[in-house]
Amino acid sequence: MTTSAAEIEQQKQASAEAAALLVEDGQKVGLGTGSTVAYLLPALAARNLKRMRWVATSPRTEAAARALGLQVEPFELSELDVAIDGADQVAPDGWLIKGGGGAHTRERLVAAAADRFVVIASSDKTVERLHAPVPLELHEFGLASTLRRLPMARLRPDTPRSPDNGLIADLHEPIDDPAALAQRLEATPGIVDHGLFPSAMVHDVLIARASGVEHLRI
Template sequence: MSVEHEKQLATEAAAELIEDGMTVGLGTGSTVAYLLPALARRALSLRCVATSPRTEEAALMLDLPVEPFGSIDRFDIAIDGADQVAPDGWLVKGGGAAHTREKIVAAASDRFVVIADSSKRVTALRPPVPLELLEFGLAATMRLLHSVSLRNAPRSPDGGAIADYQGAVDDLAGVAALLGAIPGAVEHGLFPPALVADVFVARGDSVEHHNHAKSRA
């Protein structure tokens, strides 16, 4: 079964959680690309915020309402993809260089829902971990981070340099704390289980739904 088929199945299952009148955070990436037409077909009355210009442009082309984040301070639900999904709900995100915005939206959501194809399910997270770094003092920040390399990629939607932490990630909470404490590191791509309410992973023609809502309580 193709990866694209799995992405579509996971997305359509998650999209059923969205109801008329909701505020919705729209993620970024190839899996989320299937979410937008699924929502457009249902013609719901929604208030949406996009986590990247690419998602916003695609949503507007489908006549989905997208407004600035400044006008909304919480979301009923946010749906996004992931690069890696561990069994306990830890995620690696940032392949599309929008993880800072994605994490802000996830934290502002009552229900953060992750959608993925079966290739994103892993037994344990592994490097690299995406980073967004301030341009100011970039060389000094990278020295403090040690095992990090700049990615040959466009800047983030907010102008940050995109890098990848290549060090060991055996202690996820410890690594997250370390990366979060470095001045000049805007945000890292480790998303803890406390942010995640639901994970939909498609495998072949079926979709596994893992509910982590208790971890958010």
């Protein structure tokens, strides 16, 4: 049965609100970027938590959080208690594809700094196996040479740059082995970062379905 757009939005809100309840008073929290995180921010603000320290993965998230009274600060902390973010694809083993909004480099840095990385998603984000495209952030310097090394990558037309002024592209290769592809991309000069996130980085996945929010611990 097809899930309607309105139902998907309800699921995004449900997963975000469930994740907000995992945050404890006095914690250092990383805030992701995207349409599901847009529901997370008001849910966190409504809890009226004290002594919090907030870090955002994009100017868009920072502005939205500040408008709700969450005092976002520069990411100068060495570690975070929890980071919460969405995903474009969630595989059964916990591997993710992120970067639809072009902030995946900052999202990885924040997730890696967190003791607990919580992924929030609606049911349409679940996949049996990861598939193309994989978002990439590329250096502008030497771009033609970088793209020659990535013949199946395409720059996104009319797309804003990353929060750190990188160019955003999508790699349209089959994903037979996510770990091997991630390793190859990390070794390719000109790539700032890619959107493949390993299950080892993920601690919790909250998937909202029509029947309720499923909490998976990876």
